[in-house]
Amino acid sequence: xxxxxxxxxxxxxxxxxxxxxxxxxxxxxxxxxxxxxxxxxxxxxxxxxxxxxxxxxxxxxxxxxxxxxxxxxxxxxxxxxxxxxxxxxxxxxxx
Numbered sequence: 001x002x003x004x005x006x007x008x009x010x011x012x013x014x015x016x017x018x019x020x021x022x023x024x025x026x027x028x029x030x031x032x033x034x035x036x037x038x039x040x041x042x043x044x045x046x047x048x049x050x051x052x053x054x055x056x057x058x059x060x061x062x063x064x065x066x067x068x069x070x071x072x073x074x075x076x077x078x079x080x081x082x083x084x085x086x087x088x089x090x091x092x093x094x095x
Contacts, residue, residue: 007068008060014075015056016049025052 019025022045029035029051035043043051060071072079 004057004061005068007072008057008063010077010079011060011068011071011075012053012056014077016053018075022048025049028052 025048026040026043029043029048030037030040034051034055040048060068063071
Protein backbone atom coordinates (compact mmCIF):
# COMPACT_ATOMS: atom_id res chain seq x y z
CA UNK A 1 0.00 0.00 0.00
CA UNK A 2 1.34 3.38 -1.03
CA UNK A 3 1.85 6.09 1.61
CA UNK A 4 -0.35 9.15 1.18
CA UNK A 5 1.38 12.51 1.00
CA UNK A 6 0.46 14.41 4.19
CA UNK A 7 -0.37 17.46 2.08
CA UNK A 8 -2.92 15.39 0.13
CA UNK A 9 -4.54 14.27 3.39
CA UNK A 10 -4.71 17.85 4.65
CA UNK A 11 -6.26 19.17 1.44
CA UNK A 12 -8.78 16.31 1.33
CA UNK A 13 -9.83 16.99 4.92
CA UNK A 14 -10.23 20.69 4.15
CA UNK A 15 -12.39 19.96 1.10
CA UNK A 16 -14.52 17.47 3.02
CA UNK A 17 -15.19 20.02 5.77
CA UNK A 18 -15.68 23.06 3.55
CA UNK A 19 -17.93 21.37 0.99
CA UNK A 20 -19.81 18.91 3.23
CA UNK A 21 -22.66 18.44 0.73
CA UNK A 22 -23.65 14.79 0.55
CA UNK A 23 -26.37 15.48 -2.05
CA UNK A 24 -23.83 17.14 -4.37
CA UNK A 25 -21.39 14.26 -3.86
CA UNK A 26 -24.16 11.80 -4.71
CA UNK A 27 -24.98 13.72 -7.92
CA UNK A 28 -21.28 13.74 -8.82
CA UNK A 29 -21.11 9.93 -8.48
CA UNK A 30 -24.07 9.65 -10.87
CA UNK A 31 -22.75 12.29 -13.29
CA UNK A 32 -19.37 10.55 -13.47
CA UNK A 33 -21.08 7.18 -14.09
CA UNK A 34 -19.60 5.63 -10.97
CA UNK A 35 -23.07 4.59 -9.78
CA UNK A 36 -26.46 4.66 -11.48
CA UNK A 37 -29.28 6.67 -9.90
CA UNK A 38 -30.76 3.80 -7.90
CA UNK A 39 -27.38 2.57 -6.64
CA UNK A 40 -26.44 6.09 -5.53
CA UNK A 41 -29.82 6.53 -3.83
CA UNK A 42 -29.27 3.28 -1.91
CA UNK A 43 -25.95 4.46 -0.44
CA UNK A 44 -25.94 5.91 3.07
CA UNK A 45 -24.52 9.36 3.76
CA UNK A 46 -21.52 7.72 5.41
CA UNK A 47 -20.88 5.55 2.36
CA UNK A 48 -21.15 8.57 0.06
CA UNK A 49 -18.75 10.49 2.28
CA UNK A 50 -16.21 7.64 2.33
CA UNK A 51 -16.41 7.23 -1.46
CA UNK A 52 -15.99 10.97 -2.01
CA UNK A 53 -13.01 11.01 0.37
CA UNK A 54 -11.37 8.10 -1.48
CA UNK A 55 -11.94 9.70 -4.90
CA UNK A 56 -10.49 13.03 -3.74
CA UNK A 57 -7.47 11.26 -2.28
CA UNK A 58 -6.93 9.34 -5.51
CA UNK A 59 -7.24 12.47 -7.68
CA UNK A 60 -4.99 14.65 -5.51
CA UNK A 61 -2.38 11.89 -5.15
CA UNK A 62 -1.78 12.13 -8.88
CA UNK A 63 -0.87 15.84 -8.72
CA UNK A 64 2.67 17.16 -8.70
CA UNK A 65 4.01 19.12 -5.72
CA UNK A 66 3.44 22.41 -7.55
CA UNK A 67 -0.14 21.43 -8.36
CA UNK A 68 -0.70 20.45 -4.71
CA UNK A 69 0.57 23.85 -3.60
CA UNK A 70 -1.86 25.50 -6.02
CA UNK A 71 -4.71 23.39 -4.65
CA UNK A 72 -3.70 24.33 -1.08
CA UNK A 73 -3.86 28.01 -2.07
CA UNK A 74 -7.22 27.46 -3.72
CA UNK A 75 -8.51 25.89 -0.49
CA UNK A 76 -6.96 28.79 1.49
CA UNK A 77 -4.78 26.46 3.53
CA UNK A 78 -1.92 28.06 5.41
CA UNK A 79 1.03 26.13 6.69
CA UNK A 80 4.40 26.74 8.26
CA UNK A 81 7.48 24.77 9.16
CA UNK A 82 8.38 24.73 12.84
CA UNK A 83 11.90 23.49 13.53
CA UNK A 84 12.79 22.88 17.17
CA UNK A 85 16.14 24.11 18.51
CA UNK A 86 18.09 20.85 18.57
CA UNK A 87 16.50 19.71 15.30
CA UNK A 88 16.93 23.01 13.47
CA UNK A 89 20.03 22.14 11.44
CA UNK A 90 18.87 18.65 10.50
CA UNK A 91 15.35 19.91 9.77
CA UNK A 92 16.45 22.86 7.70
CA UNK A 93 18.72 20.66 5.58
CA UNK A 94 15.95 18.20 4.90
CA UNK A 95 13.39 20.95 4.25
